[in-house]
Amino acid sequence: MEFTFNRNVKLTAVLLLLAAVTQALYTALYVAEVDVPRQLIWGFEAALFVMTALFAGTATVQTTRLHIGFVAIAFASVLNIIQVGIGLTQFGPFREAAGALEGMEPAAASVVAYSFMVYNAAKAMLAFAAIIFGMAKLSEGAKALGGLTVFMGAVAFVTNILSMAMGRDWSGELPLAGGLGVLATVLLAVCLLGSKREGK
16 A cells, blocks of 8 residues: 555544544543543554554655644654553552552652643644644635634643643643643544645
């Protein structure tokens, strides 16, 4: 199979949609207090982002325009791999240590906080990509999709930057930054699926 630019863009879009669905599913199960199979869901998500980094990274060097948008997607994917890796390999041991040793709770909390900072950084990059590709749709005449994508991307970018700077608690119990980041990712994927073909 030849991985042309247009094929890489479509594969990137599909993978982003799958990742958004996976994150929404995990959140729904967590809120419903269902026993969440973290290893399975997070492992699947990591695999999605490995492939997204490859396809978006390749599209970055193939495209004749909007390079910064593809760079944002590729780097966000790498950050998501790191964030999932922290969750899968560090959360458990630090939680056990905090339960067994007095004084370990701050260290365990710091690992979780670091993981969420990486998560918000990735969401901010995807939100920035949504702004870039939303503006491209606007220039193509798709005012409704382009305008909505730019707006959601901008709001998601600001909320995730605030979460990075101020911590998760700034919005209370409401997972505002993450939820808006997922919505911006969905709109970004829709823009990519409907993007104009390039001759590469």
